[in-house]
Amino acid sequence: MTLEVVLVLAAALFSVGLYGALSQQVVVMVMMGLELMLNGVVLAAAGFWWFTAPDPSLQVLLVVVLAAMTVEMAMGFAVALLLHRTSGADMTDMAAELKQ
């Protein structure tokens, strides 16, 4: 196993997440895509930690990323709920009044 393998796997996760974020209509599903992307970041960070960086800062980064995952998820639910309440929409393209 080398760093490249881990990074490629992380890149794959990132790209899969990106696909989800780009293709999904439902807000919650888009969030899932985003989470997957972060998943890739986590894997990459761990890989870097193992292979290149003895510094604990990458661990701290991982903690921060996890915190970010959580809070973003929480906000995502809140926003989705708000959207649902105000306009009965759960899809991004149902809320596209503001444009140009």
Next chain:
Amino acid sequence: MLSLVIFLPLVAAVVLAVARGLPDAVARWAWVGVALVEVLLVGVLWARYETPAAGTLAFDEQVEWIPGLGASYHLGLDGLSLPLMALTAVVFAACAVYALRESTRPRSQAALFCFLQTTCLGLFAAADLIVFFLFFDLSIVGMYFAIAGWGHGNAQKSALQFFLYTFLGSLGLLLGFIGLYVASGTFDMVALAADPPLVGTGVTGGLVLAAVLVGLAVKTPTVPFHTWLPPAHTDAPAVGSAVLAGVLLKMGTYGFVRIAMPMLPDAWRSFAWVVIAVGVVSVVWGALVALAQTDLKRMVAYTSVNHMGYVVVAVGAAGVVGGSAEEARALAVTGAVTQMVSHGLITGALFLLAGVLHRRTGTYEMSRFGGLAGRAPRYAALFAVAAFASLGLPGFSGFVAEVQVFAGSIAAVPWTAVALVGILLTAALFLRALQRLLTGERGPASAAFADVRGSELVAVAPLLVLATLIGVLPRPLLEVVEPASRAVVALVAR
């Protein structure tokens, strides 16, 4: 002292703007009062003025401001700026008197014009590029409102066009200023003139000069940047036109002698031929197009293009250093400055007189008039005098200016003699205008035309009297200008 002279009208403007309950009559007379005080103060400045030593300014005032940028609040006068200060004071006073009979929002108008006066005075006294630019842009804003708020016809559109054009020009100017700063580390005009940056840099100097020139050329205006001028004048109120033509246009030409020439001597010499060519084209084109106009105000507007063209020719010729005597070039620059003053007085008077037409009849169309000399002999006399002054008849300031411009320019660059066609065309077009307006059969708009009244006469006559005085006794003016123009010529020749 200088700051007081400059900011007194601003104070008046603020007071006038804030005092909402002020009766119209009080506002009008307050403006007249401020304008007259300004004339007095500038007179005091003139009386106390002594030609400053080379590289210094009279009434120098400097206060630290943005030291990190090498900029400061720096004011001062010399032979180039003092006459224009005086011109500003006089033209604004004439406008104030003329506006005594204006009925549209007189308080706001008085405030706006007081504000404009500060910007004009400040610009001519500025000794720092940032201060200069500040007043330059503010004058645009002020004039925009003067046209949009008190104009007629398609005023909104014309004002917008004016703003767009001159603002574009001002940005060019700003770019040029930045270039000067980057090369020298200061915005101080005295320092920049004393030790010009960008000497021998070729392309960079040329580009900076080009940026500055575009800015000044739009304001002056020269062909092909002049197209904002006719609509702006046509739709502007009389006082607005008088200030625009009388004072604001001078900002462009003043910039040539104050900034472009002394601060970029190297580039100026290299590109003098461009300036001359633009000047000559402006002279001929402006006169030619003016000849074809049927609208009096548009015609006068185009003659401004022509008259400012003389200035451009002269300052361009002053940059052709090889093979011409320094006296000739100094003569050209003196002529240019004289022309600025002269054009301010005469065109100011002409626009006010055009305003009288509009006041009475609501039109500037010359074909609607005719035979006014019978109904309104005083108007006819004033207009005839102004017209002859404008076409450069000896005895008026225009002649003093033009003869110097031509003598100096042709002596330095013989082919500028082509521009002489301009004075022939101007003669033709003004005589045609006289004929259409004043003589011959009485036209439909002349029928009930009332002759000029008190305030109108008091507004216009002093301008023409001054133009005549300068024409007959030019020495007091020229003695102020000549040392400065010699200095400019020496700076360009470095």
Next chain:
Amino acid sequence: MAGSMSMGSDVVAVLPEVLLLVGALVALVGGSFTPREQQWRVRLVTVAALVASAVAAGFGLASPAGPVFSGTYDVDTATGVVRLVVASSTLLVIGLGVEEVAGHRQESETYALLLLSSTGAVVLGGAADLLVLVVAFLLGSIPLYALVGQARTGAAAEGAMKTYLLGALLGIVLMAGVTVLLGVGGGEAGYAGLTAALAGAPAGAVAAGAVAVLVGLMFKAGGVPGHFWVPDAAQGASVTAAAFLTTVPKVGALVAVFRLVEAMPAAVDVQLVVAVLAVASMTLGNLAALGQTAVRRLLGWSTVSQVGYLLLPVAVVGRTDLAEPALLFYLAAYAVTNLTAFAVVAALPGRESLEDYRGLGRAHPCLAGALLVSLLGLLGTPPTSVFLGKLLVATAAWDGGAGWLAVVLVVNTVASLGYYLRWCAPALTFATPVDRSPTVRRWAFQAATLGGVSSILILIVVSR
């Protein structure tokens, strides 16, 4: 535990941030026990926190403490300016929003969110460490989503949704970038050591990481490509929120970008990307604003273009001494000027389109004056302070060897003339006023006046 030795002094050094946080807590907790009609007390607390923070920032500015918290945070002039600008901007936002927010069912929460987001913006500006940068990004962003959505209208919800989704994606991009930078830099996160650590790292990876971090920050700055939410949120959210989100986050974000670019090794020419993004922002913002008729959307696009101008000094970081003062001055000037424009909008509820402002000069000369000052300011005309900002920025660009950026700035300014004047001109004609709402909100009115005056005064006083 080398850090704990200086803990006390470190906390003192970040007193302005702490004051903001404390203010947020007090507002939040106190607010939940305060009857609706007494919420002005919470407002007072918030204002007190902001004023205290600004005062503390002023003292801090007089004697910057340098790096604190083991070098992860910089208390220098830039941080001081960010603190001052953020605090005073938030004050102005609260001022212009008094009528809109007062009595709102979540008034105290609004103040808490404003304070929290402000704290985030300040920390973002002061962060001298990639990890702090990430958390500051989160702290700044999360309250923003709530502020946008708080109006609870369809448009607000949509704006919140877009803001959130873009913020989340760009946050991920930011974290990905940080991961790469930490990975190749041997885990070095502090800017002080980053330059050296990255100098030996593979340039390609550093470049990719830096671009990712930069683009991530563009969400907070509201510049291309993170600009999409700005016009939508500015239009959909309440005026108060719109004024806040187009002003305060940018202050921190741009200084953060500045610090980041400064920390990147010279071999990786991040400045180039910044320059490209700057040009893209200003051009896109101006072009898109040209056709707008809704005032808040127009202002939203206008801020996109302003970010482009603000990025100019960042594009010449390290190549001229003018870059930092130019950025800081422009930020301060921009904040005041932009908020003045929003204050005018806030003072005249119900006027949504440019046409609604026709004849404003006659009906409300003072507001028209403030509008004129703010729009001319955004345009960059004297005597407003943004003029000097623009001048500084262009000068810095030229001085830093990027004269072409100055030219692009000028060309863009000309283009922007179109829409600023399209608002200004009808407002200041003496045409018959369109009187949509005879009531003028007093607090917002005063905020507008104050903003207009200070926008001019900054030029005269601060630049001394």
Next chain:
Amino acid sequence: MSLAFNELSSVVLETPLPDLSVLRGVAVTALGVVAVVTGALVFRVDSMARATYLLAASFVAVGAAVVALHLDYVGVVVVLMMLMEMAVMGVFMVMLMGMNPALMPMSMVHSGRRALAAAGTSFVVLTVGILLVDWPTRPDAPPSDPGATTYSLGDALMGDHMLVMMVVSPVMLATIVAGVVLAQAHGRYERLGDDLRGTSRQGGRR
């Protein structure tokens, strides 16, 4: 929750992993592949519930891989947090949005081809970049003691990176406030009246 966390982590921490780098490599790679595959399946299945389970699986795989890389603490946290989060998501969908996750088949995709192309391109570009870059290597041997690793994390959090944690706490606060502000259907004044005494419901402004 904290109790479960402590137990689980202690179990994991006390289980010594075979220090065989080949095995670790295989494990990490395999877990990574699992994460990618389950992640990809998230967008292939036709119900939100399954998507949620698959996402959780992906996270668990990555968490395990992280643990395999001797980042035991972080890895466990990943697993635990993500499982919790997926549970919340399920609750959220059923309770608040009225969706029955098991029964609602769905295919809510737009411009899938464009997304696929973008994702594919990004993967190719990233892979090419990863393979071309001459990655640095750590000067010393890989860490062998997970306990020391966790200790160094704690040390960093309490020392040089203290500010990070100090800021994370207001982030959490902000999340709570913001989440409540957005999600709350009725504010306290609707519930308790403008004077908060719960007596008069005036309906309130807005």
Next chain:
Amino acid sequence: MTPPLALLLLVLGPAVVGVVLALAGTTAGPRGRAVADRAAFPVAVATAAAALGLAALVAAGRPSAQAPFLAGAPLGLGVDGLSAVVVPAVAAVVLLVLVFAWADVREGRARFAGLMLLFTAAVSLTATATTLPALLLAWEVMGAASYALVGFWWREDRRVSAGTTAFVTTRAGDLGLYVALAGAVGGGLLGGGSSTGMGLALADLAALPPGWRDVVAAGVLVAALGKAAQLPFSWWLSRAMEGPSPVSALLHSAAMVAMGGYLLLRVEPLLAATGWAATAAAWVGALTAVALGVVALAQRDLKQLLAASTSAQLGFVVLAAGVGAVTGGTAQLVAHAAVKALLFLVAGAWLTALGTKQLAGLRGAAGIWPVVGGAAAMGALALAGVPPFALWTTKDAVLHVALETSPALYAVGLLGAALSAAYAGKVLVVVFRRAKGGEEVEDVVEHWDGEEQGTREVPRLAQAPLVVLAVAALGLAVLGLPPEVRLLAGVLGQDPAAAGAGAVELVVSGVVAVAALAAVVVLVRAERLPEPAWARAWLGLGAATDAVVRWVLALAERAARADDALGRGAVGLARGVVGTAGAAGSADDRLDAGVRGLAGRADGLAGVATRADDGVDRTVHGVAAGTKRLGGLARRAQTGQLHDYYAQLVVVLGAAAVGLVLYVSLR
């Protein structure tokens, strides 16, 4: 009174009085104007008389004075031999003409008198100017005053147009003086030349270095030819006959036109120094004498005849300057001034009394008022160059020198002399030949009041100047006679030996004149005098002038249209920037219309400008439309769809990252 003060007063006195009178006559209220009109002529005549006295004073004292004007170029005044002769002569004519006008002018008297005095001042300054600025100043004021005087009856458009023609044509020539002034500056005369120490002095011009000297000479020559109505500038003088007769008598005989010749006499050394300029002047003068002589012979209008004759007679002065016959030229100038003033006043008297200046209407007019008739006879005979009248000797004083230069010039000059005799004879025959029989009388009377309402009287006051001038027409012959001409030469500082005509030439020219006169008398009585149309139409000069004017006006029209298009294009650009679709659309329409309209008229020089503007238009149009499109594009990206935002974001991010990575790696 010191001579320098007298000199200043000579110029300033009439100027000030003139300005005051003119202003009072136009701008005062009705009552004030009435007072001014009543006082005008007494004041004016008194001023003129005083001026004559001052002229005599300065002629004796030869003072000089200067006033600072431009840097190194003052206004210099001075009286030398030449001006000592000319200034009093002009002053005398002014006085006489004003006396006549007192009786003749009936409306706008103050304005008239004022303008005449202003003009007088300008002439005095022209005659005494010693520096180029002073000369140019006076020269142009003279032109402007002539405009005001020719167009004096401003209610009639054609008279004002005539003034415009006069001013513009002479100003076209004046441009020469501007060039000359610039040339002198270029030649280094600013600040003082060698001989005078005064900047831009006329006396220093001859000593200029060759290149600039030629420029100056050319400029002066053109200016002088323009004022002197020499070929090809003669047409304006014909139009100027629209002015009142006293104006013609002063401006178009003694003063303004004469000043053209005078200037050439004054700068004769300059002309001689260049060589070519002298030759050119000589030939232009000689040819004008012949060509305009033919024109005069063909005229049927008395004033037109006199105008053409003025050009022709001044041709001799110009010829004199060209061949260096300064003495003869001066004598011719002075004598012609008296003679032509007389004839114009006579024509004016008849015009006022009979209401016509057509020769057909003046048949036998000499008999009606004997004094007028006698004066007319004296004048005509003098004009004819018949011995012993004035122009006989003076003309020969010129021709004598011309013969020394070139026999061809002499021959042409002699032909010109014969033609003068011929047209003078025509006048004589017509005005003295009584109409016989009722039918002929009716034919004559039918012409009366054709141009204005005649008064049928010639007041005594109007007759008095005629008598004085008639005496002068006879007496001034002495100027060209050998002893006196030497005296004159002495006064002028010329070589007395070379001055004056030889006896042979006097006899020859006398015989030629008498013969020509006799021939014309015969031909006119037989009514077989040829009056070719081309000559009656002033050699087509009028048509040519009209063509030039039309061409310029057409050019101006084109330029104006092109300029409007330029402006529209700029507006289009502005609108494009503003970008509102509707506004931009209408601007487009207007642009299109402008482009179409311009394209339709693209021809000639203006066509080139138009095409250029067309290009500008297209460019501007393109930029405007482009900006508009870009604005739309920029907004289209903001679709409102989140996934589009994401896609764009990813693309930009990818492009930025890949771009920078490639840039950094490949550098």
